[in-house]
Amino acid sequence: MxxxxxxxxxxxxxxxxxxxSTLFFDGPLSRYELSxxxxxxxxxxxxxxxxxxxxxxxxxxxxxxSDGGRPRVLLRVNPAFGHVVGVDVGExxxxxxxxxxxxxxxxxxxxxxxxxxxxxxxxxxxxxxRDVVASAGVSASTVLGVGIGVPGTVEQGATxxxxxxxxxxxxxxxxxLVAAASESAWxxxxxxxxxxxxxxxxxxxAGRGARHVVIALIGSGVGAAVVTDGGVYRGATxxxxxxxxxTIVYGGRPCRCGALGCLEAYVGAEGILDRxxxxxxxxxxxxxxxxxxxxxxxxxxxxxTAARVLEETAGYLGAGIANLVNxxxxxxxxxxxxxxxxxxxxxxxxxxxxxxxxxxxxxYEQISIELGRLGPDAVAVGAATLPVAxxxxxxxxxxxxxxRADIA
Amino acid sequence: MxxxxxxxxxxxxxxxxxxxSTLFFDGPLSRYELSxxxxxxxxxxxxxxxxxxxxxxxxxxxxxxSDGGRPRVLLRVNPAFGHVVGVDVGExxxxxxxxxxxxxxxxxxxxxxxxxxxxxxxxxxxxxxRDVVASAGVSASTVLGVGIGVPGTVEQGATxxxxxxxxxxxxxxxxxLVAAASESAWxxxxxxxxxxxxxxxxxxxAGRGARHVVIALIGSGVGAAVVTDGGVYRGATxxxxxxxxxTIVYGGRPCRCGALGCLEAYVGAEGILDRxxxxxxxxxxxxxxxxxxxxxxxxxxxxxTAARVLEETAGYLGAGIANLVNxxxxxxxxxxxxxxxxxxxxxxxxxxxxxxxxxxxxxYEQISIELGRLGPDAVAVGAATLPVAxxxxxxxxxxxxxxRADIA
DNA sequence: AGTCTAATTTTAAGTCGCAAACTAAGGTCC
DNA sequence: GGACCTTAGTTTGCGACTTAAAATTAGACT
Numbered sequence: 103m104x105x106x107x108x109x110x111x112x113x114x115x116x117x118x119x120x121x122x123s124t125l126f127f128d129g130p131l132s133r134y135e136l137s138x139x140x141x142x143x144x145x146x147x148x149x150x151x152x153x154x155x156x157x158x159x160x161x162x163x164x165x166x167x168s169d170g171g172r173p174r175v176l177l178r179v180n181p182a183f184g185h186v187v188g189v190d191v192g193e194x195x196x197x198x199x200x201x202x203x204x205x206x207x208x209x210x211x212x213x214x215x216x217x218x219x220x221x222x223x224x225x226x227x228x229x230x231x232r233d234v235v236a237s238a239g240v241s242a243s244t245v246l247g248v249g250i251g252v253p254g255t256v257e258q259g260a261t262x263x264x265x266x267x268x269x270x271x272x273x274x275x276x277x278x279l280v281a282a283a284s285e286s287a288w289x290x291x292x293x294x295x296x297x298x299x300x301x302x303x304x305x306x307x308a309g310r311g312a313r314h315v316v317i318a319l320i321g322s323g324v325g326a327a328v329v330t331d332g333g334v335y336r337g338a339t340x341x342x343x344x345x346x347x348x349t350i351v352y353g354g355r356p357c358r359c360g361a362l363g364c365l366e367a368y369v370g371a372e373g374i375l376d377r378x379x380x381x382x383x384x385x386x387x388x389x390x391x392x393x394x395x396x397x398x399x400x401x402x403x404x405x406x407t408a409a410r411v412l413e414e415t416a417g418y419l420g421a422g423i424a425n426l427v428n429x430x431x432x433x434x435x436x437x438x439x440x441x442x443x444x445x446x447x448x449x450x451x452x453x454x455x456x457x458x459x460x461x462x463x464x465x466y467e468q469i470s471i472e473l474g475r476l477g478p479d480a481v482a483v484g485a486a487t488l489p490v491a492x493x494x495x496x497x498x499x500x501x502x503x504x505x506r507a508d509i510a
Numbered sequence: 511m512x513x514x515x516x517x518x519x520x521x522x523x524x525x526x527x528x529x530x531s532t533l534f535f536d537g538p539l540s541r542y543e544l545s546x547x548x549x550x551x552x553x554x555x556x557x558x559x560x561x562x563x564x565x566x567x568x569x570x571x572x573x574x575x576s577d578g579g580r581p582r583v584l585l586r587v588n589p590a591f592g593h594v595v596g597v598d599v600g601e602x603x604x605x606x607x608x609x610x611x612x613x614x615x616x617x618x619x620x621x622x623x624x625x626x627x628x629x630x631x632x633x634x635x636x637x638x639x640r641d642v643v644a645s646a647g648v649s650a651s652t653v654l655g656v657g658i659g660v661p662g663t664v665e666q667g668a669t670x671x672x673x674x675x676x677x678x679x680x681x682x683x684x685x686x687l688v689a690a691a692s693e694s695a696w697x698x699x700x701x702x703x704x705x706x707x708x709x710x711x712x713x714x715x716a717g718r719g720a721r722h723v724v725i726a727l728i729g730s731g732v733g734a735a736v737v738t739d740g741g742v743y744r745g746a747t748x749x750x751x752x753x754x755x756x757t758i759v760y761g762g763r764p765c766r767c768g769a770l771g772c773l774e775a776y777v778g779a780e781g782i783l784d785r786x787x788x789x790x791x792x793x794x795x796x797x798x799x800x801x802x803x804x805x806x807x808x809x810x811x812x813x814x815t816a817a818r819v820l821e822e823t824a825g826y827l828g829a830g831i832a833n834l835v836n837x838x839x840x841x842x843x844x845x846x847x848x849x850x851x852x853x854x855x856x857x858x859x860x861x862x863x864x865x866x867x868x869x870x871x872x873x874y875e876q877i878s879i880e881l882g883r884l885g886p887d888a889v890a891v892g893a894a895t896l897p898v899a900x901x902x903x904x905x906x907x908x909x910x911x912x913x914r915a916d917i918a
Numbered sequence: 919a920g921t922c923t924a925a926t927t928t929t930a931a932g933t934c935g936c937a938a939a940c941t942a943a944g945g946t947c948c
Numbered sequence: 949g950g951a952c953c954t955t956a957g958t959t960t961g962c963g964a965c966t967t968a969a970a971a972t973t974a975g976a977c978t
Contacts, residue, residue, distance in 0.1 A: 111933055111966085113521055134956060143936050148957055171955025172943040255872055265872055314746040328837075330745070335738065337839025338722040341873045344836035349829040349868050351760045352776075361868045363829075368760075421757040421771075428752040429736075429837060431745025460757050460769050464663055464673055465749045519935090519964050542925060551967050556926055573974095579924025580974045 118497035132174030184246040188486025198230040209238035224279030247489025251295035255341040262292040291488035298484030300327020307475040314432040320442035324366040368418040420456020438474030526905035540582030592654040596894030617646035632687030655897025659703035659889040663749040670700040699896035706892030708735020715883040728850035732774040776826040828864020846882030
């Protein structure tokens with residue numbers, strides 16, 4: 103309730119966190135470079151990194167010449183300090199992946215999943231996590247946490263509450279369910295899948311180095327992860343970024359959300375195919391959405407109708423992106439999601455042109471539009487990112503470090 | 511370039527700032543209450559407030575019983591510590607207002623202004639500021655700073671750069687021009703007028719107490735000030751929040767920005783009147799926009815056409831607001847601007863209903879939609895807010911306190 | 919006057935980051 | 949091969965902070 107802005111020696115924690123994060127993101131660095139990058143004095147860097155090495159979080163990694171003098175000793179985050187697990191709860195299955203601390207994948211499991219109760223999903227998650235850890239021969243005690251990406255909005259609070267209409271979840275406390283289904287007391291982190299995928303692009307993909315980015319994700323659904331000032335923007339109740347249900351054609355096509363003219367009804371896979379179907383005047387050949395969209399794109403060079411549908415799609419999408427540009431004024435737009443990548447691969451110029459036509463000149467000139475680099479399946483890595491982020495943030499083992507800061 | 515995260519005794523500045531801000535916003539408080547609110551120990555509060563009192567920033571303000579023991583001494587910000595000036599540069603004139611530190615208005619001047627060169631405006635601002643200070647009998651040396659709200663985007667940097675197409679400004683360095691035209695070296699703060707008005711609503715109006723708010727402003731133009739986590743959101747180059755030029759009807763009415771289907775083309779004053787004109791099939795009676803819109807609203811109970819135009823307007827506006835709700839997930843929407851207030855006074859229910867129809871259920875349930883409380887002319891107070899914010903932020907006199915922190 | 923209660927101030931630690939002095943580890947040069 | 953130079957990283961001494969605990973107000977009550 104109160105601003106709760108205490109400050110004592112959390113200053114030290116701050117600096118530990120800054121240094122550890124710098125090491126994590128900017129590769130092996132010498133103490134000297136750390137000092138320059140962080141603005142901290144060499145003395146403090148030496149002192150703090152000493153602690154980090156003692157704690158096992160950081161290890162030395164060779165040395166490098168410094169023209170003329172004592173060589174610099176490189177430091178880096180210790181990949182073996184611990185492991186993290188990322189879970190991607192999708193509409194048709196779950197993926198569970200195990201990583202070391204630097205997010206190198208060590209093992210992965212996929213499970214098909216017919217629509218089932220939250221409790222069933224939770225127990226599947228718990229056992230799959232156990233399995234993936236065991237299969238990699240990793241001791242359970244080294245797992246620092248489990249991140250879970252879900253296809254719906256996640257209200258963060260004392261315990262995360264998931265609302266995911268597409269899989270029939272309403273007010274599900276996934277954390278509690280998973281905790282109940284598993285013996286180990288690993289810290290759990292639940293987050294919207296689009297946001298975890300966005301964070302993955304920020305850490306390892308097309309978002310690297312930028313502080314204001316919108317990751318636009320187009321698949322069956324349409325969503326966006328908005329990164330402002332380096333962090334994923336959540337809004338008051340963590341449901342920010344619902345770009346897909348933004349009105350782009352007032353009074354237009356009905357959307358599965360119940361409203362008219364949502365962007366998703368035009369550029370979501372279903373919307374694209376439905377428009378194609380209507381333009382052709384006859385049914386499309388069977389197959390799943392993904393291959394049908396691929397077929398549509400393939401057909402474009404031969405079929406006027408297909409080309410027109412794609413062209414219109416690029417127009418709508420450009421207008422939708424322009425709205426993001428005007429409202430958020432990012433420096434970069436990353437287009438992702440399986441449909442987004444497919445469209446982008448063939449239509450990026452058109453999409454950019456449409457964006458330009460709809461955006462204001464000034465903010466438009468700031469942006470670059472790029473394709474995502476991690477492919478359409480980065481939800482699990484992104485989820486695994488969550489426990490790592492927690493570690494970097496506190497710069498201390500996330501398992502059981504109840505300091506007085508927790509009272510907040 | 512580097513994260514530049516140093517930390518030494520800026521911790522003290524932090525705490526000074528926290529305490530001063532708390533006193534500013536939460537009225538007179540005792541040291542005891544300050545300690546509770548800030549989380550700082552009583553000792554520190556005593557120590558820091560002692561300094562603040564010595565510096566003249568804070569004064570004692572009576573005392574209040576505490577059941578049984580020593581009475582609590584109330585502290586508050588000293589309104590007489592200094593003065594601030596707010597300038598509203600509009601399309602047709604400028605307003606200059608003088609306030610004490612608690613933003614009580616002491617004097618105000620209006621100047622009509624035909625479109626003129628940036629340099630001419632700057633020199634008018636400089637002389638008007640001088641005049642308003644003199645007319646209130648205030649010593650120029652007590653002026654802590656001058657905030658200037660302008661009708662265009664402001665790129666913040668070493669020196670602010672203003673782009674304001676509606677008054678023909680492109681790349682204007684207003685700060686430098688005003689500084690050159692005035693003898694006094696008051697700190698200048700330039701910001702977009704919508705953002706200053708938004709900040710005014712946050713500090714004193716309908717936004718108080720909330721941390722995630724969108725202030726939707728509708729006048730001749732349409733804009734929004736987005737407040738995230740308590741601060742005005744600027745984006746990468748400070749042009750965020752250009753809600754008016756967001757596409758709401760793909761391929762729709764042409765907008766003065768050159769694009770088609772912008773929200774502003776539907777709910778901006780000109781857009782409303784133009785639609786009304788077309789619906790009637792004949793010209794509207796003369797008069798300025800503001801009175802013509804008022805006439806339209808007056809006519810609604812009698813005229814089917816007028817009623818329909820307003821109804822449609824509420825629909826478009828609701829959809830536009832729903833887009834803000836879906837993307838930003840605020841806890842509150844404040845509707846302001848002269849046209850926004852006029853529409854809101856008569857159509858709020860309809861606007862809310864349209865918002866509900868277009869927004870997702872979950873984020874919609876979080877919000878309340880309210881009318882602005884400061885009237886349509888809060889740009890100047892909002893601008894005056896800027897030097898005060900700077901004062902609260904550093905908790906030290908903003909005139910010439912070049913500490914080493916400035917190197918950042 | 920004496921006693922109580924609760925708000926502030928003082929006092930006595932314990933932390934922290936930094937500047938300066940110092941040590942380590944190579945390379946150069948005669 | 950040893951004196952000397954250069955740059956990296958450590959140690960030391962200091963000033964600045966916050967806090968817990970003890971001491972000191974200030975009224976109210978008896």
